[in-house]
Each structure stands twice: as C-alpha cells, then as structure tokens.
Amino acid sequence: MADPKGFLTTGREVARTRPVEERVKDWNEVYVPGSLLPIISKQAGRCMDCGIPFCHNGCPLGNLIPEWNDYAYREDWTAASERLHATNNFPEFTGRLCPAPCEAACVLSINQPAVTIKNVEVSIIDKAWDSGDVTPQPPERLSGKTVAVIGSGPAGLAAAQQLTRAGHTVVVYERADRIGGLLRYGIPEFKMEKVHINRRIEQMRAEGTKFRTETEIGRDINAATLRKRYDAVVVAAGATVSRDLPVPGRELKGVHFAMEYLPLSNKVREGDLTVSPISAEGKHVVVIGGGDTGADCVGTAHRQGAASVTQLEIMPKPGEERAPHQPWPTFPMLYKVTSAHEEGGERVYSVSTTHFEGDEEGNVQSLHMIEVEFKDGKLEQKTGTERVLPAQLVTLAMGFTGTDRSNGLVEQFGLELDERGNVARDADFATNVPGVYVAGDAGRGQSLIVWAIAEGRSAARGVDRYLSGASDLPAPIRPTDRALTV
Ligand SMILES: Cc1cc2nc3c(=O)[nH]c(=O)nc-3n(C[C@H](O)[C@H](O)[C@H](O)COP(=O)(O)OP(=O)(O)OC[C@H]3O[C@@H](n4cnc5c(N)ncnc54)[C@H](O)[C@@H]3O)c2cc1C
Ligand code: SF4
Numbered sequence: 001m002a003d004p005k006g007f008l009t010t011g012r013e014v015a016r017t018r019p020v021e022e023r024v025k026d027w028n029e030v031y032v033p034g035s036l037l038p039i040i041s042k043q044a045g046r047c048m049d050c051g052i053p054f055c056h057n058g059c060p061l062g063n064l065i066p067e068w069n070d071y072a073y074r075e076d077w078t079a080a081s082e083r084l085h086a087t088n089n090f091p092e093f094t095g096r097l098c099p100a101p102c103e104a105a106c107v108l109s110i111n112q113p114a115v116t117i118k119n120v121e122v123s124i125i126d127k128a129w130d131s132g133d134v135t136p137q138p139p140e141r142l143s144g145k146t147v148a149v150i151g152s153g154p155a156g157l158a159a160a161q162q163l164t165r166a167g168h169t170v171v172v173y174e175r176a177d178r179i180g181g182l183l184r185y186g187i188p189e190f191k192m193e194k195v196h197i198n199r200r201i202e203q204m205r206a207e208g209t210k211f212r213t214e215t216e217i218g219r220d221i222n223a224a225t226l227r228k229r230y231d232a233v234v235v236a237a238g239a240t241v242s243r244d245l246p247v248p249g250r251e252l253k254g255v256h257f258a259m260e261y262l263p264l265s266n267k268v269r270e271g272d273l274t275v276s277p278i279s280a281e282g283k284h285v286v287v288i289g290g291g292d293t294g295a296d297c298v299g300t301a302h303r304q305g306a307a308s309v310t311q312l313e314i315m316p317k318p319g320e321e322r323a324p325h326q327p328w329p330t331f332p333m334l335y336k337v338t339s340a341h342e343e344g345g346e347r348v349y350s351v352s353t354t355h356f357e358g359d360e361e362g363n364v365q366s367l368h369m370i371e372v373e374f375k376d377g378k379l380e381q382k383t384g385t386e387r388v389l390p391a392q393l394v395t396l397a398m399g400f401t402g403t404d405r406s407n408g409l410v411e412q413f414g415l416e417l418d419e420r421g422n423v424a425r426d427a428d429f430a431t432n433v434p435g436v437y438v439a440g441d442a443g444r445g446q447s448l449i450v451w452a453i454a455e456g457r458s459a460a461r462g463v464d465r466y467l468s469g470a471s472d473l474p475a476p477i478r479p480t481d482r483a484l485t486v
Contacts, residue, residue: 003045003073012113012322015122020343024302026188027269029096030339040123044072050107054329055117058105060454061087061094062476065102072120081128084121087476089158089453092129092196093183095122098450105329129199136206140166145467148173148230149219150409153181154449155440156236157204158456159463162473163234164209166464171230172209175216175407178270181238183449185263188296189411190303190339194269216407218452223412232435234464235423236456237409239441243286243398249356254283254364258293258397265300267476280306284390286367287311288353289397292338297395299340309345310389314379317349352381356394367391400446420445425479428462429455439465443479455479 014345016035017023023030047069055065064083071080084091095118106114128134145168149156152174164170174300180197181217194328201211217226217237226233241337242257249255256278264276280301287297290313301309318335326332341347351369360365371385402421403410418424422445423438425431431438440452454476464471 003042006042006073007048007108007112007115008044012046012116013039013043015119017339017342018463023190023339024238026428027303029193030190036123037127037208038121040116041073041075044069046108046115046118047073048108054104054109055115058102058329058331060101060450060477060481061457063087063102063121064297065115067160069115069117069120070440074123075289076082077124077127077131078133080118080124080232081133084124084128087271087474089161089334089457090154090200091125092122092200092320093154093192094118094450094453095125096192096196097183098365099331099448101450103332104331107329111326122309134203136203137165138207139165141167142169143167143468145169145231146171146229147232147234147463147467148226149234149236150226151181151238151440151442152176152179152211152213153236153238153440153452154183155238155442155452155456155459156181156234157200158453159234159437159439159460160209161204161207162457162460163203163463166206166460166468166471168231168464168467170209172211173215173217174211174213174222175219177214179211179213186259186268186293186296186459188262188265188300189450190299191296194266196468201351205346218407218409218412224246227413227435229371232467233309233413233457234435234459234463235402235403235409235413235415235431235436235438236440236452236459237404237424237442239400239444239446241401241405241435242396243401245353245396245398247353249358249364252356252364254358254359254392255356255394256296256396258287258289258395261393261395262293262296262300264303266306276304280304282307283392285309285387285393285395286391287395287397289313289351289399290315290347291397291399294395294397295338296342297397298345299338299343301393302340302343302345306393310349311345311347312369313347313349313354314352315349316374327464352379353389354386356391364394367394400441402445403442406432425480428465429459429479430462430466437466451477 016032068080068083100442103114149160149172160170230442285301285306287294322332352372356365371382416424437459439455458475461473461475
C-alpha cells in the first residue's frame with residue numbers, strides 16, 4: 001500500500017497549466033513543463049489500496065493502478081513503468097488524452113476528490129522515457145507468420161506492437177503520409193506534442209514492425225492481394241466519416257468538417273505548410289458540436305487569432321454534480337471546462353442550426369439557429385427563439401458515422417457490418433472473413449484512445465491464436481464491453 005494516511009493528509013493537486021495569454025501564442029502542450037514530478041509521489045500516496053479497486057473496471061485497459069501508485073509513491077519509477085506497460089502499450093497517449101473514467105470510479109471519490117490517476121500515469125511514463133527505461137523489446141524468435149495491419153491509429157499500433165513482440169512479421173499500412181491516425185492528424189499539439197508518437201514509432205521499428213505510409217488498402221493495394229501476401233489482417237481503419245449537417249447554405253465556402261480543418265493545422269506544425277489554407281485568423285468562428293473534437297477546434301481557432309469563437313451544442317448544458325441515474329462508480333456526463341474553454345469563447349447549449357447565409361461570392365457570413373428542447377423524448381424547436389451569429393468560418397464537429405466505404409475496403413474483403421454500420425466481429429475480434437480481424441473505432445464506432453488500445457491488444461490475441469493455435473497475449477476486453485458506460 002502507498003501511504004496509509006495519504007488520503008487524510010494530502011489534498012488532490014493536478015498538473016499546472018501555463019497562463020492562457022502565454023499558451024495561446026504557441027502550440028506546445030498547455031502544461032507547465034516539469035510541474036508534476038515534485039508533487040506526484042505524494043499524490044500517488046493518496047491511493048488507499050482499497051481492496052476492491054473499482055478503478056480497474058473504470059479503465060478499459062484494466063490498468064493496475066494501485067500497484068503503480070505504490071511504486072510511484074516509493075519513487076521506484078522503473079518498477080512503476082514495468083507495471084504500467086503490463087497493460088498499456090502507450091501510456092504517454094492515455095496519460096495526456098484519456099478522459100480518465102478510472103478517476104470517476106476511484107473509491108476515494110465517493111466522498112473526496114479522486115486520486116490523480118491520469119497525472120500519475122503520465123509522470124511514470126515521461127520519467128521512464130527520460131531515464132532510458134523504455135527500450136525496444138524485439139521477439140526472441142520469429143514465427144514465420146505475417147500480418148498486415150490497416151491503419152496506424154492507436155488501435156493499429158497496439159495490435160502491431162503486440163503481434164510483433166509475439167514473433168510475427170507485421171506491416172502497418174497507412175493511407176496518410178505519417179503514422180499515428182487521429183493522434184497525428186486531428187488531435188492538436190497543445191493536447192499532445194507529436195514527439196510522443198515519433199519516439200514510440202522508433203521503438204516499434206527497432207522491434208521489427210514495418211510501416212508503409214501513403215498506401216490505401218482498397219485503392220493502392222486491393223484486398224485479394226493483401227490476403228495472398230499475409231497470413232492474417234487486422235482492420236484498424238477508424239471511423240473517419242464525419243456526420244454532415246444538411247441545412248440550406250451547407251455548400252457555402254467556409255463551412256467545413258472539423259476533420260478538414262484540424263489536420264491542416266497539424267500539417268503546419270509538421271512543417272508541410274507555412275499557413276493553414278483554412279485559418280480562423282480575424283474571423284468569427286462557430287463550432288457546431290460540443291464534444292472533444294469541437295473543443296479542439298475552439299483551441300485551434302484561438303491560436304490562429306479568431307475574432308470570436310462560439311461553440312454550439314444541441315443537448316442541454318450538463319450538470320456539475322453526478323445525476324441520480326449516473327451514480328458512482330459510473331462515468332458521469334458532467335460539465336467540462338477543457339483547456340481550450342479556459343482560453344475563451346462562448347458555449348451555447350440547447351440550440352440547433354437552421355441555415356447559413358453567405359455573401360455574393362458564396363462565402364459564409366452568418367449562422368441562423370433556434371433554441372430546442374426535449375419533449376416526450378423528441379427534440380422540438382422553441383418558436384420565437386431564432387438568433388443569428390456572425391460566422392466566416394464554421395466547423396462541423398458532430399461526430400462520425402462509421403468506417404470509410406469510399407475506398408472499397410469493406411466490399412473487397414466482403415466484411416459484414418453491424419446494425420450501426422461498424423465492422424461486425426465476434427468475441428475474438430474476428431470478422432466474418434477467416435483470418436481478418438478488426439480493432440478500434442472501425443469495429444466499435446467513434447470512441448476513445450483507451451478503448452482503441454484495449455481493442456488492438458485484444459484483437460492481437462485473437463490473431464495470435466488464429467496463427468499459432470494458442471496465445472499468451474492478454475485480451476483486456478471483449479467487443480461488447482462498455483466498462484462503466486464510457
Ligand atoms: C479531433 C479529435 C479529437 C479527439 N480527442 C480525443 C481525446 O482527447 N481523447 C480520446 O480518448 N479520444 C479522442 N478522440 C477519439 C480518438 O482519437 C479515437 O477514438 C481513436 O484515435 C481511434 O483509434 P483507431 O486506431 O481506431 O482509429 P484512427 O485513429 O482513426 O486511425 C485510423 C487510421 O486508419 C487509416 N486508414 C483508414 N482507411 C485506410 C485504408 N483503407 N488503408 C490504409 N489506412 C487507412 C486512417 O488514415 C487513420 O490514420 C478524438 C477524435 C477526434 C477526431
Ligand atoms: S488509461 Fe485512462 S482510464 Fe486507464 S488508468 Fe489511464 S487515465 Fe485512467
């Protein structure tokens with residue numbers, strides 16, 4: 001156990017963020033570098049080692065949280081890193097980006113602020129990288145079997161690393177020009193600097209994983225060729241089709257999907273572009289959609305020098321306390337102030353966009369909206385509540401509808417889809433096609449990084465069993481798992 005009295009003597013303290021006026025002038029992570037390490041051992045010492053650690057169930061990866069809290073409290077960083085990596089291939093991603101459902105399930109949080117589990121996680125892994133504890137782990141011998149992984153997001157990377165370490169020869173195919181999926185193109189640097197992806201890829205290369213970028217399966221290589229070349233395939237192609245808003249004026253210039261807007265800003269940071277062709281500079285920006293993707297648009301627009309930023313959400317404003325139907329240890333829907341929201345802008349709830357208007361050159365100039373309310377489970381417009389917002393840039397961040405069908409990947413493999421349009425799979429993450437497995441958003445639908453890693457690990461076990469007859473790889477989840485509702 002960490003400190004037996006830690007939770008009585010130490011209050012919760014989290015990573016400090018840099019002042020808003022400083023951080024909106026750059027794209028680096030919002031945290032004060034080095035601010036966590038001096039406080040983190042004491043914070044880890046707040047873990048009660050409560051006997052039945054509900055945080056295990058809150059974390060889709062089943063992270064061994066009390067164990068690494070104990071090591072972090074004792075400042076045995078090498079042992080802490082070893083326990084962390086036992087269940088998570090990429091704690092530097094989750095330690096920065098996870099919404100931390102584990103903390104919602106922390107026993108201490110029943111009547112006190114939860115242990116800062118996510119901050120402990122990121123401190124352990126950052127320390128491990130700095131001290132050289134993260135080294136390549138190549139397999140002792142090769143199986144002679146080959147696996148193609150389609151997609152290099154967290155699901156594909158986790159599956160590839162597990163299968164490579166199990167001795168299979170793994171090639172990751174990625175249609176984009178860089179590896180990382182949404183971690184690379186989508187999530188802004190102020191949430192996670194890309195150095196963290198780059199050094200993991202170096203580690204994976206040293207272990208033997210091969211990467212092929214700018215290769216779209218279905219277009220550049222068809223499914224039949226891939227099947228002939230490899231003994232098994234993992235489809236980790238994400239759920240990249242954005243949900244549209246088919247209202248009058250949608251075709252105007254300046255109305256973009258969030259995923260047209262955000263990756264261009266990532267490309268500026270990578271040095272491929274000097275300025276983004278879709279910039280918020282000097283514009284009134286409206287972001288439609290109140291989730292993570294929307295918040296990323298808000299933070300990006302601030303950094304590009306927007307004149308104003310307004311984020312619209314169709315649902316009512318969530319409460320600041322758990323609702324009775326979301327009791328501990330479930331993950332509650334609460335009002336969140338992300339770092340992007342701290343930086344400014346306005347959030348408007350319970351509104352629906354009716355149409356856009358533009359100027360004579362076809363550029364969007366305004367957004368028309370109306371208040372809405374749920375009545376008997378149906379969304380109704382409230383007459384007389386119409387409002388107009390100035391808008392020269394509108395981003396649509398209303399979620400994703402499923403995996404991309406335009407490249408023929410689904411049809412060429414003959415993959416069955418489930419009722420939600422995701423690739424259907426059995427308990428082993430196997431699709432209807434023998435030897436073809438699916439992991440991450442492609443099978444689960446739009447979700448979270450922690451789920452993508454858990455699915456990649458679990459699918460790898462399914463593939464390993466298919467290729468070898470048995471597997472020692474762990475399978476943290478089954479496809480139907482929901483881990484305390486996240
Ligand atoms: C803007 C944004 C912000 C987010 N922020 C967070 C966050 O803060 N925390 C969090 O937990 N989650 C966040 N998410 C969700 C999270 O990023 C996803 O759930 C996660 O990345 C899914 O991983 P994946 O590996 O399944 O798919 P992806 O990361 O989508 O990767 C799929 C990859 O497959 C490639 N691909 C697709 N088809 C082919 C093909 N035919 N051939 C070759 N390659 C192909 C794609 O180019 C892509 O690189 C965010 C999502 C978005 C869009
Ligand atoms: S991966 Fe997410 S849920 Fe799991 S321990 Fe880390 S922050 Fe918590």
